[in-house]
Amino acid sequence: MRAIRDVVGYPLLAAVAGSLASTTEIRLFHDRLIEKRGGLAPQATATGWHTDTAYWGNASSTELLTAWIPLADCGLAEGTLAVVDGSHRWPTISLQRRFLTPDGEGRVPLELVPPGVNPHVRVLPVARGQVIFHHSRVLHRSVPNLGAKARKALAVHLQDRTNRYRQWMQDNGRRAAHSNELLCRSTPHGEPDFCDPAVFPILWRA
Numbered sequence: 636m637r638a639i640r641d642v643v644g645y646p647l648l649a650a651v652a653g654s655l656a657s658t659t660e661i662r663l664f665h666d667r668l669i670e671k672r673g674g675l676a677p678q679a680t681a682t683g684w685h686t687d688t689a690y691w692g693n694a695s696s697t698e699l700l701t702a703w704i705p706l707a708d709c710g711l712a713e714g715t716l717a718v719v720d721g722s723h724r725w726p727t728i729s730l731q732r733r734f735l736t737p738d739g740e741g742r743v744p745l746e747l748v749p750p751g752v753n754p755h756v757r758v759l760p761v762a763r764g765q766v767i768f769h770h771s772r773v774l775h776r777s778v779p780n781l782g783a784k785a786r787k788a789l790a791v792h793l794q795d796r797t798n799r800y801r802q803w804m805q806d807n808g809r810r811a812a813h814s815n816e817l818l819c820r821s822t823p824h825g826e827p828d829f830c831d832p833a834v835f836p837i838l839w840r841a
């Protein structure tokens with residue numbers, strides 16, 4: 636859809652991302668339009684605490700980030716994002732993939748928190764037209780959509796200039812992959828090319 640593509644590639648968003656990541660180039664990494672239907676039980680519409688980096692083990696850079704863009708006002712009752720302040724700077728980063736496993740009352744599970752740290756959660760209400768940027772290592776979730784209407788939000792995942800493919804091995808010794816690897820061309824070394832302009836277009840350059 637051309638309108639969606641225009642939002643995903645909106646140069647000002649990529650420029651802000653470039654400034655936040657202190658990089659000279661921002662390329663698209665992946666994008667998703669996430670819809671949470673209204674009128675469902677809270678557990679059915681919340682997203683569990685996770686870091687995006689847990690899903691991007693194939694990325695060599697830790698400086699990827701997400702622009703999260705709700706398509707309507709999105710407050711505490713409509714399923715906005717909550718983040719743990721400063722968690723991207725924690726000495727240990729959670730790699731647990733709990734996106735689809737919301738945690739009851741929304742408390743941060745202790746096993747995700749380094750010893751001695753007291754997590755400070757911020758819920759971030761956004762008005763239509765506002766955007767939340769979050770670092771790939773920040774612990775975040777979405778609160779439930781308690782409203783009657785569907786909550787629709789675009790998650791635009793962005794890579795900094797340095798990011799390249801790296802092999803992603805799981806603890807069980809098997810290779811893991813992200814769907815974006817299946818879409819792009821290969822480098823001369825036979826690896827997924829995270830600079831393929833057809834899949835990972837440059838959205839901003841300094």
Ligand SMILES: O=C(O)CCC(=O)C(=O)O
Nearest residue numbers: 669682687701777788790
């Ligand atoms: O839209 C959501 O509910 C969650 C989005 C999210 O966690 C993300 O984009 O990383």
